[in-house]
Amino acid sequence: ASSTAIYGSRGANGVILVTTKRGKTGAFNLNYSGTVTFEKIHDLQPSMSASEYITWRRWAYHNANPQNYSPGDQPNREQDNTIFDTSDVTAMNNLRKGWESGTWDPSKVTDTNWTDLVSQTGISQEHTVSASGGTDKMKAFFSIGYLNNEGTQKGQSYERYNFTTTVDITPINWFTLGGSVNTAWSNQSYGYSRTGQSSNSGPAEIYNAAKAIPNWTMPYDENGAIVPSPGGINGVYTVLDEWKYSNDDRQILRLLGNFYANFNIGEMWKPLDGLNYKASFGSDMRFLRQGIYLDQKSATRGGGTSYARWDYNRKFSWVLDNIISYNKTIDIHKFDVTLLHSASQYNEERARMSEENVPKASYLWNNMGAVSVTDPSAKVGISTGLTESSLVSYGYRLNYSLMEKYLLTVSGRYDGASQLAEGNKWAFFPSAALGWRMEEESFLSDVDWLQQLKLRAGVGMTGNSVIAPYATLGNIRSNYAPFGGKSDILFYVPNEPYYWSENVLMANPLLGWEKTTQWNFAVDFSVLRGRVSGSIDVYKSNTKDLLMEMRIPTITGYSATMANVGKTKNHGIDISLQLIPVDTRDFTWTSNLNAAWQKDEIVELAYGKSDMVDNAWFIGRSISVYHGFESDGLWQESDAAEMARFNENGEKFSAGMVKPVDKNGDYTMSEEDRVILGNRSPRWTLGWSNTFRYKSIELNIEMNGRMNYIISTGGEAQGAAANQRTIDYWRPDNTNADYQKPIYTGTPGSSLDPYSGLLGFKDASYIKIRNISLGYYLSEKICNRLGINNLKVYGQLRNPGNIYSSIDFLDLDLGESVSFYNRGVTLGLEISF
Structure with a gap:
């Protein structure tokens, strides 16, 4: 608590300390490391095959209209002409091949794996050369690196150059000057983009687009031409x-x-012995240029006009620290005093231009002035933006040690944040900590197996001001509609383009700091000559004046405002263990285990002890929970009487649909039947790495996991208007299925089962092997003969898979919606001269 509080508001979300490689006094060293990686996409949600999709869609039509359509396992040629009626003649001809013999033969239908058409083996190579060395007067480190990656999706690539230099100069014994500069330039091609057609454009766009195409469709027509809209x-x-x-x-x-x-x-x-002054300045500058071009020949533009967009983004932030420290030892007393002044600033500038009807494809986004701004067909868009924020801090810290056994730390920071309202920008964050090195006590001096036993206790306060700059000033959103003008708005007439502004966020002149007070008690230990060491840290925290967006009555003219509302509390335990289970001359096994458990709870909200159901915030429960209806599986034919009672009250249940839990037993699904389904954040977070070394061979295995939480996968709509991943769905001969029966809707993403999403709430616990590496170190004897310091060759398996996962169609380590990822092999070489 105390160690975090010294960072004040910067420690609100924890502290990560980053160190830079620096030169060392001694001989000059030259190092090279290089890798080559081969990767392929591992898809956890493969699409239904052509045969599976056809049967599934037949069932969907039957379930939507059983009087006119046969069950899915009873194919009917005439009905297929309706079920699969499409403007895509090539796909229909492919389907009809299954009826060539007069009876349905799914093996005759060509199965197109669309994802295979857009994926490839990704090959990347990375090379780094570094040099370091120095004297007592000057030490330096230099590094240059190159990375080239051909992506696992066609059309994608990534290239990066980076250069790092670090220099420390000590011209005289009382002065040291140093610095480091890290420069990186990268060029990334996302390839296929749907920007301008869809808001969902990103690095996985082309693979996702391929997954949206059913496998019974064909890429080329009978003349070899590309089918522009497979399946219509x-x-x-x-x-x-x-x-x-x-x-x-x-x-x-x-x-x-x-x-x-x-x-x-x-x-x-000498009279000021122990007094030190250090000034440090850190800066981070980032320039982004993004160019997007969609040719009129692209399928997403549908043969219409071309589209181009140019984005510019410049971010610059800096931190200036002035630190005065003084340390003094008087007999058994040791003092260390630190005074701090810190200032930081963030500045972001952005601009965007977009247009259609680009005269030449060769222009791409490099000639945005080639079209006239006043040309309506060009649909020119221009926007700019600027964001600035700053933080100023004053702080102190006092460390006191008595006989190197009893430790005391007292610190405080006074932070001012520009994002907050006038009169509420500044806050003070104090902390204190006690420590006891018990291994130094005489009563433990004869305990040979104990090397360290230190008790720590602390209390401290941190602040959070991380809200969007200008949030205290409110927000107004501009809107544009190309048609449908409102006749009751001055100067606008029906069916004409019009602009209007909408109040979104009401200003709050009282917005201040979110404050967290944390207590912790910990023990650090090392026993059995260091074979077992680690720490156990128990903590508890209370947070008040949470920064939240709060809904307000629309009579104010706004829908929400940022406010300091509510209180929460949190408690948990962090465990870190370092083990050496085996340590012999030829074989060593080292193991590092980290485990963290935490539980948070809402104590108070904007209106005191009252729940805010619309936000899924409930007194006494975690901040992040799912709230809704529970699922009791699927309705079966044997439930006909019970379904009838629900249907009398407006439901449309039938066998094979999702069965929600009626908590109050009134045969009506209402707000009273909603319950808290579970926590959205994991209670347990685990990490475990093991290194096994036998002579010159080293094997390393890295694992991680999260436990005791749920996510919403969204369920399966099964409207049968779009493609479908392979699932276990309900049929009369498969009643113990994972998902409900399909019901045709005609609209992609829609479902006629209003409770289908309930099947998407699932336990998300998993334990995964992230990496397995096997390396070989060249013996010292051979290295000496070759005139090198050391050499290591190794191979690595990247993302080999899960040991356990409660959801087998997602990689929960990479994200709650990640269904495919790169899996591959890396070969590497490290050599030092």
């Missing part, structure tokens, strides 16, 4: 060669700099 499904386009007509390129230049000057005043003048 609205919003579904071909992905073949789309990377030739679609570009989404992003170039990033990033400059990181850290510089310092240290004055040992005590060395300058």
